[in-house]
Amino acid sequence: MMNKDVLNxxxxxxxxxxxxxxxxxxxxxxxxxxxxxxxxxxxxxxxxTKYHKISEINFNSSEIxxxxxITELKELGVGSKKRLSASFSDNTGSIQLVWFKTSKWIIDSxxxxxxxxxxxxxxNYNNNISIAHPExxxxxxxxxxxxxxxxxxxxxxxxxxxxxxxxxxxxxxVEELLISINTDIKENLPKYILDKxxxxxxxxxxxxxxxxxxxxxxxxxxxxLKFEEIFYLQIRLIKKNITRKDxxxxxVFNQIGDKFEEFYNNHLKFKLTNAQKRVIKEIRNDxxxxxxxxxxxxxxxxxxxxxxxxxxxxxxxxxxxQTCIMTPTExxxxxxxxxxxxxxxxxNINIKxxxxxxxxxxxxxxxxxxxxxxIDLLIGTHALIxxxxxxxxxxxxxxxxxxxxxxxxxxxxxxKNSLPPxxxxxxxxxxxxxxxxxxxxxxxxxxxxxxxxxxxxINTFHQTSKDRLKLIDFLKAEIxxxxxxxxxxxxxxxxxxxxxxxxxxxxxxxxxxxxxxxxQISIVHGKMNNEDKEYEMQRFIxxxxxxxxxxxxxxxxxxxxxxxxxxxxxxxxxxLSQLHQLRGRxxxxxxxxxxxxxxxxxKTKESKIRMETxxxxxxxxxxxxxxxxxxxxxxxxxxxxxxxxxxxxxxxxGDSRLIQKIRxxxxxxxxxxxxxxxxxxxxxxxxxxxxxDKKDIWEYIS
Ligand code: ADP
Ligand code: MG
Numbered sequence: 001m002m003n004k005d006v007l008n009x010x011x012x013x014x015x016x017x018x019x020x021x022x023x024x025x026x027x028x029x030x031x032x033x034x035x036x037x038x039x040x041x042x043x044x045x046x047x048x049t050k051y052h053k054i055s056e057i058n059f060n061s062s063e064i065x066x067x068x069x070i071t072e073l074k075e076l077g078v079g080s081k082k083r084l085s086a087s088f089s090d091n092t093g094s095i096q097l098v099w100f101k102t103s104k105w106i107i108d109s110x111x112x113x114x115x116x117x118x119x120x121x122x123x124n125y126n127n128n129i130s131i132a133h134p135e136x137x138x139x140x141x142x143x144x145x146x147x148x149x150x151x152x153x154x155x156x157x158x159x160x161x162x163x164x165x166x167x168x169x170x171x172x173x174v175e176e177l178l179i180s181i182n183t184d185i186k187e188n189l190p191k192y193i194l195d196k197x198x199x200x201x202x203x204x205x206x207x208x209x210x211x212x213x214x215x216x217x218x219x220x221x222x223x224x225l226k227f228e229e230i231f232y233l234q235i236r237l238i239k240k241n242i243t244r245k246d247x248x249x250x251x252v253f254n255q256i257g258d259k260f261e262e263f264y265n266n267h268l269k270f271k272l273t274n275a276q277k278r279v280i281k282e283i284r285n286d287x288x289x290x291x292x293x294x295x296x297x298x299x300x301x302x303x304x305x306x307x308x309x310x311x312x313x314x315x316x317x318x319x320x321x322q323t324c325i326m327t328p329t330e331x332x333x334x335x336x337x338x339x340x341x342x343x344x345x346x347x348n349i350n351i352k353x354x355x356x357x358x359x360x361x362x363x364x365x366x367x368x369x370x371x372x373x374x375i376d377l378l379i380g381t382h383a384l385i386x387x388x389x390x391x392x393x394x395x396x397x398x399x400x401x402x403x404x405x406x407x408x409x410x411x412x413x414x415x416k417n418s419l420p421p422x423x424x425x426x427x428x429x430x431x432x433x434x435x436x437x438x439x440x441x442x443x444x445x446x447x448x449x450x451x452x453x454x455x456x457x458i459n460t461f462h463q464t465s466k467d468r469l470k471l472i473d474f475l476k477a478e479i480x481x482x483x484x485x486x487x488x489x490x491x492x493x494x495x496x497x498x499x500x501x502x503x504x505x506x507x508x509x510x511x512x513x514x515x516x517x518x519x520q521i522s523i524v525h526g527k528m529n530n531e532d533k534e535y536e537m538q539r540f541i542x543x544x545x546x547x548x549x550x551x552x553x554x555x556x557x558x559x560x561x562x563x564x565x566x567x568x569x570x571x572x573x574x575x576l577s578q579l580h581q582l583r584g585r586x587x588x589x590x591x592x593x594x595x596x597x598x599x600x601x602x603k604t605k606e607s608k609i610r611m612e613t614x615x616x617x618x619x620x621x622x623x624x625x626x627x628x629x630x631x632x633x634x635x636x637x638x639x640x641x642x643x644x645x646x647x648x649x650x651x652x653x654g655d656s657r658l659i660q661k662i663r664x665x666x667x668x669x670x671x672x673x674x675x676x677x678x679x680x681x682x683x684x685x686x687x688x689x690x691x692x693d694k695k696d697i698w699e700y701i702s
Contacts, residue, residue, distance in 0.1 A: 257318015321395025
């Protein structure tokens, strides 16, 4: 067998495996080749140099190790209840060892009055302490010496255990593996990197992670493996970004255009923040570069992303191209449409709206004139990416408040033209830096890290229903000052009916506390038809109603600067970024704003953390970090579609410093040696080539 193929050998051929076990292991753990087993890392280590006395065992013990003798062995029960029971004693007491499937093999191998080392989990059945399916090893000097304080425990399954592949057996297989591939593990990082960052060799690290001798060994091994994992992830992301720019041509918008100029000089109602200016410049550069833009714009709620989007659209339109803006909700589509309508008329831009609930005849008209190129700016929901929607020359697609648009949906836009349109994605919530760098590492990133002037901290309070009277008084005072308030109820699919009742009850209760005609209250929820929703929203926008009771249909994007109070009912049922988004509906103008999180008295530990975090900070980036910490990367917006992160040893949270350090290193390498032609980087190039045919999840994030 040629050396380089050893790692691709089927585990069937590993000593101790064979076809049956190979099939089982493949089914249970998706391990089929030597290299899969090599990279199936332990998830923890146990100390096998510690021994207990039987008298020390109590109900709280978990895994223990004993030295003693088996004094009696008997088969109990009949049929499926049949089991083998052994009395095991040391000089302090005795305990039962139990095997639920008795086999002749076990009975024959156990010797009475032989001293054994026993290891296993304590079972507590009817106050009888026992160990089921213990590991048994004959006590000898040699065996004692071989025991380590870092004995690997592998992720496994119930079924594997049942069918005899216990952790001990598994460890033996790994041991065999390490012997047979000893010389086949090749280094994949250049020597200068190993030296500079004080990393151990690859072979040693892979041996040590399975069989560490000391905790220091283990630390070095993990550190080295994290390094290689992050290094190759980052280098692929960065290289992909560069290739995309090389290969994917985009429309060239070579002028800023008269629409932009006219708007900027004569119609812009406020001064752009420096951050907004910087981001517009970044976009402008992309649009003129000849490559397709793929840019992610991050900014906290209320940082002013919309105007940036609009001005980007003006560049595209000024260059003779169509633009679309997609939003996650109809309410948001209408808001943009209503806001842009007047100015578009002034600038002689034909703007239209297309959402699912519009009349069929109206949709048909819009689609026809879109195809003819008569529409310059089309606003809409995901209805925009239906196959029947055809643009004449879509130059720029803007995706607002991204968190409901999947990767697959985004890429659908690509097929609407000969050249792909430029794409600008605006996130609903900031993404933690390390996550952004990994999950979106191949997109260019713009960040608005500055709020428009005059914004004040939103005071946030956590309350229970007993504070209600005070809250109502406070609300009345705010309304008296001319302000408005949102009251939001959760609406979660599983308990839709109950939630809906809560919403209506809440509406009634507020109607009693704020009686007509002095007060007006709007209600908006997902079950209303679009016209009614629009009507109610419009009344609130025009300050004809002072309180808007709603479900989360107003969660993202809604922008009504006069509103200063946000009340979130059953706040414990919302996630952190959702709470932050909802709170972001207030504090959008110059008025001092408030957010009240109302919860029941009983809360989980997690929801307590959420409330505390909200009360403590207004900063979306900090909140996003916390959210990542609580929920893990798999649940954070935008990454659901990307499946599991292919990271085995790296933690996006715990290793954020390391990720940043390696990202910088990779950037430096690529900058100096873009094609990796330098002899010192040959090893990187070779490894990258090997990775290319491996289609992985990063391929379709674009
Ligand atoms: P988001 O980033 O959450 O989408 P918006 O674009 O809706 O935020 O902007 C929030 C509010 O701030 C809007 O009312 C908008 O008109 C206003 N705004 C945006 N930029 C500025 C600015 N530079 N100066 C003053 N107000 C601004
Ligand atoms: Mg917005």
